[in-house]
Amino acid sequence: MEKWEGKTAIVTGASAGIGDAIVRDLVKHGINVVAMARRMVRLQKLRDQLRNEKGKVIPIKCDVSDKQSIEEAFEEIEQRVGKVHILVNNAGICISSDIFNNSKKSDEIIVSTINTNFLGLVRFSKNAYKLMKKTDDYGIIINIGSVAGHNASLDFPLNVYPGTKFAVRAVTESMRQELNKLKDTKIRVCEISPGGVLTEIGGDSMNTPEMKAMIESGMFPMLKSSDISQTVLFMLMTPYEVNITEMIVKPVGERI
Numbered sequence: 001m002e003k004w005e006g007k008t009a010i011v012t013g014a015s016a017g018i019g020d021a022i023v024r025d026l027v028k029h030g031i032n033v034v035a036m037a038r039r040m041v042r043l044q045k046l047r048d049q050l051r052n053e054k055g056k057v058i059p060i061k062c063d064v065s066d067k068q069s070i071e072e073a074f075e076e077i078e079q080r081v082g083k084v085h086i087l088v089n090n091a092g093i094c095i096s097s098d099i100f101n102n103s104k105k106s107d108e109i110i111v112s113t114i115n116t117n118f119l120g121l122v123r124f125s126k127n128a129y130k131l132m133k134k135t136d137d138y139g140i141i142i143n144i145g146s147v148a149g150h151n152a153s154l155d156f157p158l159n160v161y162p163g164t165k166f167a168v169r170a171v172t173e174s175m176r177q178e179l180n181k182l183k184d185t186k187i188r189v190c191e192i193s194p195g196g197v198l199t200e201i202g203g204d205s206m207n208t209p210e211m212k213a214m215i216e217s218g219m220f221p222m223l224k225s226s227d228i229s230q231t232v233l234f235m236l237m238t239p240y241e242v243n244i245t246e247m248i249v250k251p252v253g254e255r256i
């Protein structure tokens with residue numbers, strides 16, 4: 001990890017769950033992290049908690065589903081930080097609902113899931129790549145997908161969520177191919193597909209007594225956010241010329 005010390009990472013979705021854990025692990029290793037999300041209060045609290053770590057946290061507000069918000073955030077990153085070496089595209093939403101539902105609400109869920117999980121990730125990658133090129137140094141884009149991006153037959157209706165995660169895997173490979181064509185051997189792109197991780201993404205459905213009992217008994221095994229941040233560290237630890245393009249990380253005993 002020493003090779004990344006003093007370098008800069010951007011982590012989206014840093015105000016909760018997996019993103020929060022990734023920020024904690026990166027700053028412990030001396031990486032300066034631009035922590036991004038919509039809830040600034042949470043990002044500022046994270047910065048304060050990690051004040052004594054080797055790397056520093058720079059909280060910047062951004063709605064990844066909004067093009068203008070992304071452009072403004074990158075102007076701020078360019079002014080305050082300048083160079084970027086690592087991008088972790090982690091922000092995501094997953095709202096249980098049906099596709100064949102003609103309500104306005106259902107349409108809003110479809111649009112915001114695509115804009116957050118897919119379009120936001122593509123736009124962040126484009127903007128971060130521009131700043132990575134300025135460094136003339138090594139860089140890496142890590143996209144957080146899901147096991148739902150490998151298998152859409154889940155027990156509950158997740159609308160277009162699996163579709164966006166299949167798309168994340170596809171676009172990761174398209175980016176890799178494009179970097180090959182550009183003969184850009186300094187920037188790598190890869191994808192991590194987590195299985196179930198106990199975070200806020202499942203909302204209240206994960207907090208029922210029945211669900212808690214199933215998790216505790218091992219009937220419904222779940223990872224911790226730190227299991228995924230450790231996977232991010234593993235990706236970073238590999239030599240610059242090694243590209244692990246994809247990793248699936250499941251809790252032992254997961255059914256999917």
Ligand SMILES: NC(=O)c1ccc[n+]([C@@H]2O[C@H](COP(=O)([O-])OP(=O)(O)OC[C@H]3O[C@@H](n4cnc5c(N)ncnc54)[C@H](OP(=O)(O)O)[C@@H]3O)[C@@H](O)[C@H]2O)c1
Nearest residue numbers: 013015016017018037038039063064092146197199200201
């Ligand atoms: N938990 C799981 O079981 C699981 C499994 C596989 C994959 N994943 C993936 O892991 C990633 C992180 O999920 P998580 O489980 O940690 O969820 P989480 O606890 O709900 O956290 C989601 C994060 O994404 C941010 N976010 C959501 N919409 C955003 C937007 N429009 N603009 C900016 N930030 C936004 C949230 O911040 P704000 O609300 O403050 O903006 C929050 O920081 C997601 O891509 C998810 O699909 C999770």
